[in-house]
Amino acid sequence: ETGVTQTPRHLVMGMTNKKSLKCEQHLGHNAMYWYKQSAKKPLELMFVYSLEERVENNSVPSRFSPECPNSSHLFLHLHTLQPEDSALYLCASSQRGLAGGYTDTQYFGPGTRLTVL
């Protein structure tokens, strides 16, 4: 595998289900991101992990729960979602720069297309 991979690519779930999205990066990066892309809206940054520590939680509802067990893997645990949560969920990774500053190129995975019924 190369780049950033995401599984599953498509997911349909009911509002009472619990599911998880998985992201894996094969680029040796130390920062990972979750984005939400809804129809006709700009990409929304949800969470950022840097060196396995969460550094950003962009006012995301608690029904979304991220987990970063190591620098290569990122999960998004989903429970009791709403139909408006249906979207494309994109994972990205980047390499954090020196002295904590990082404005580096983010590389994206193919996304998980989520439909909540």
Add this chain to the structure above:
Amino acid sequence: AQKVTQAQTEISVVEKEDVTLDCVYETRDTTYYLFWYKQPPSGELVFLIRRNSFDEQNEISGRYSWNFQKSTSSFNFTITASQVVDSAVYFCALSEAKDSGGSNYKLTFGKGTLLTVNP
């Protein structure tokens, strides 16, 4: 606050035509980075280019070229001799660099331009 405007929502061209995608940005910082990404129907955002605010040289990569003009806060993207495989949504994005010790990982994306290249 940062803002990226891609005024063209949709563009349709015929194969082999040249097409320019516009991007206008707003930032109060003097140091920032600009990006273009391509999102084909498969969904993956493919990185195309990154440019920092101190480098105003235009860049050409094959059929792709980018025109960065700080005076007009624009970073336009031109595809020469377009092909059907160029059909995708193209996003322009802006990231502001922080001082040493700070960090900025936030990309502000435009709403994207859907390019359709017809045979």
